[in-house]
Amino acid sequence: MNQTEGIDRALEHFRELLEQQLKRVEQMKSGEGWADYSQLKPIVVGVVGGDGIGPYITREAVRVLKYLLQEEIAAGKIQLRDIPGLTIEERAAANKALPEDALAALKECHVILKGPLTTPKKGDPWPNLESANVSMRRELDLFANVRPVKVPEQGIDWIFYRENTEGEYVLGSKGFNVTDDLAVDFKVITSQGAERIVRLAFEYARKNGIKRVSAVTKANVIKTTDGKFLETARRVAKEYPEIQFDDWFVDIMAAKLVDEKRRKDFKVIVLPNLYGDILTDEAAEFQGGVGTAGSANIGKRYAMFEAIHGSAPRMVQEGRASYADPASMMRAAVMLLRHIGLVEQAKRFEMALDICGQFEKRFVITGRASGATGTQFADYVMETLKDPNLEGRWKSFQS
Numbered sequence: 549m550n551q552t553e554g555i556d557r558a559l560e561h562f563r564e565l566l567e568q569q570l571k572r573v574e575q576m577k578s579g580e581g582w583a584d585y586s587q588l589k590p591i592v593v594g595v596v597g598g599d600g601i602g603p604y605i606t607r608e609a610v611r612v613l614k615y616l617l618q619e620e621i622a623a624g625k626i627q628l629r630d631i632p633g634l635t636i637e638e639r640a641a642a643n644k645a646l647p648e649d650a651l652a653a654l655k656e657c658h659v660i661l662k663g664p665l666t667t668p669k670k671g672d673p674w675p676n677l678e679s680a681n682v683s684m685r686r687e688l689d690l691f692a693n694v695r696p697v698k699v700p701e702q703g704i705d706w707i708f709y710r711e712n713t714e715g716e717y718v719l720g721s722k723g724f725n726v727t728d729d730l731a732v733d734f735k736v737i738t739s740q741g742a743e744r745i746v747r748l749a750f751e752y753a754r755k756n757g758i759k760r761v762s763a764v765t766k767a768n769v770i771k772t773t774d775g776k777f778l779e780t781a782r783r784v785a786k787e788y789p790e791i792q793f794d795d796w797f798v799d800i801m802a803a804k805l806v807d808e809k810r811r812k813d814f815k816v817i818v819l820p821n822l823y824g825d826i827l828t829d830e831a832a833e834f835q836g837g838v839g840t841a842g843s844a845n846i847g848k849r850y851a852m853f854e855a856i857h858g859s860a861p862r863m864v865q866e867g868r869a870s871y872a873d874p875a876s877m878m879r880a881a882v883m884l885l886r887h888i889g890l891v892e893q894a895k896r897f898e899m900a901l902d903i904c905g906q907f908e909k910r911f912v913i914t915g916r917a918s919g920a921t922g923t924q925f926a927d928y929v930m931e932t933l934k935d936p937n938l939e940g941r942w943k944s945f946q947s
């Protein structure tokens with residue numbers, strides 16, 4: 549391809565991208581209200597098993613949910629619904645990141661519990677489709693990726709508010725090769741997109757009496773987009789004078805999270821998409837690994853809850869899928885319950901998970917035959933939920 553041709557094509561492509569992004573800005577401006585789950589009957593919970601270890605760990609989380617929600621399900625308040633069509637084989641066959649039928653089925657649910665979905669990359673046996681996670685977050689406008697990390701014995705109690713619909717991700721499959729030698733990708737930040745995530749982080753802090761919010765960017769180098777994110781955060785912070793606001797560059801923040809003297813001081817951390825992706829894996833490692841962390845993807849109309857890790861195809865190939873840790877999906881289910889207003893059930897589920905996974909550890913998951921299976925762990929959680937003294941048992945571990 550010659551240079552002039554390459555540039556002309558690139559410019560045309562770029563114009564289209566800009567038009568699409570400006571359309572998205574208009575949609576954000578027109579903004580719908582938040583879903584009111586107390587008005588819905590039934591609340592439809594879509595379940596996507598996913599790929600690799602996904603179906604194994606999702607199945608266990610669903611087993612506990614069905615046990616915990618017996619009454620609500622029997623009374624028609626909650627309906628669990630399997631959503632087919634989203635495995636990597638099915639996505640590859642449809643040659644779509646999100647096949648239309650599956651997307652339509654997702655949109656008929658109110659909230660979704662989703663196992664990990666394989667994201668193809670260059671060189672895989674699949675067509676190099678966009679990540680289904682990323683398209684789902686965009687198509688359902690799930691702009692806030694909320695990821696808590698807690699290590700009580702080390703005083704760590706963080707909650708990450710990762711922007712989920714912009715940054716490097718939104719046009720991650722829309723970059724182009726201008727010539728054979730020049731490849732270009734894009735990063736997008738909008739005023740509306742930055743503002744809504746920052747505001748949600750501050751609102752969370754205010755509601756929960758948390759006195760500090762930290763923003764993470766690389767605004768010293770990525771001046772325009774990260775600059776906008778930071779400027780927006782500073783502006784919004786002024787509306788929350790009771791909350792201390794500070795900002796960090798992503799490299800030093802990655803370092804500070806391992807600094808035992810300083811890291812306890814971080815509370816709410818708000819950040820653009822890719823930095824959030826990276827730092828939340830790092831953070832989850834302190835808690836026992838990505839297998840222990842759940843994640844909420846929140847939008848005004850829909851919300852989706854998932855593990856923060858991938859589908860671990862190697863575990864399946866090596867015959868270890870049944871030893872995968874379902875705690876991440878169960879933590880995601882806890883967040884789902886809390887989101888739809890089943891706060892009491894969420895609390896009990898969470899206490900049972902703390903007891904089984906962090907305190908008592910009668911069955912320990914190692915990811916191998918040396919440890920418990922996901923099924924054993926789920927049974928253990930349900931046994932624990934049956935304990936009339938659940939709360940007392942949980943409290944006995946708090947020093």
Ligand code: IPM
Nearest residue numbers: 667679681682825856857858
């Ligand atoms: C995550 C995952 C996804 C992401 C992948 C699977 C596309 O790493 O949820 O953090 O990068 O967002």
Ligand code: MG
Nearest residue numbers: 825826829856
């Ligand atoms: Mg990630």
